[in-house]
Amino acid sequence: MAWYLFVSLVLFAFFFMEFVSWFTHKYIMHGFLWILHRDHHIRDGRKMEWNDVFALIFALPSVFLIFKGALSGNSLFLAIGIGIALYGMAYFLFHDIYVHGRIAIKKLPQNKYLRATLKAHLEHHQPHSNHNYGFLLAPMKYYVSEWSKKD
Ligand SMILES: [Zn+2]
Numbered sequence: 001m002a003w004y005l006f007v008s009l010v011l012f013a014f015f016f017m018e019f020v021s022w023f024t025h026k027y028i029m030h031g032f033l034w035i036l037h038r039d040h041h042i043r044d045g046r047k048m049e050w051n052d053v054f055a056l057i058f059a060l061p062s063v064f065l066i067f068k069g070a071l072s073g074n075s076l077f078l079a080i081g082i083g084i085a086l087y088g089m090a091y092f093l094f095h096d097i098y099v100h101g102r103i104a105i106k107k108l109p110q111n112k113y114l115r116a117t118l119k120a121h122l123e124h125h126q127p128h129s130n131h132n133y134g135f136l137l138a139p140m141k142y143y144v145s146e147w148s149k150k151d
């Protein structure tokens with residue numbers, strides 16, 4: 001497989017995972033698996049959350065595809081597996097570290113994208129909020145308002 005096709009597939013899987021996460025968050029985590037997501041909405045500084053089970057669930061197809069792809073030389077599987085894994089890392093860095101500070105970091109990066117996306121997720125955490133189910137992408141209005149501010 002040509003390298004640019006491989007990279008495109010990795011990127012496609014990465015962005016598709018944002019859609020999968022949004023869908024899962026809205027219809028499953030806030031639906032019949034609320035029992036696993038509920039403790040993520042109780043911000044009391046607990047170290048482990050039942051919600052972490054979702055990260056494990058999403059890691060399984062990624063691990064499977066990477067191994068299967070690498071062992072059998074299937075570039076399609078490998079690219080999609082890597083895309084899912086990269087999404088998982090980005091999700092963890094942004095959602096768990098940047099937004100919720102589960103690992104303390106002294107100096108966090110600041111930019112308009114991060115500020116807008118952070119604001120949207122914090123609003124998701126407001127009591128009775130029923131919007132902003134995405135993780136790495138927020139509704140457009142957050143970016144518009146962040147970009148229209150003066151620095
Ligand atoms: Zn939620």
Ligand SMILES: [Zn+2]
Nearest residue numbers: 040095100121
């Ligand atoms: Zn959260």
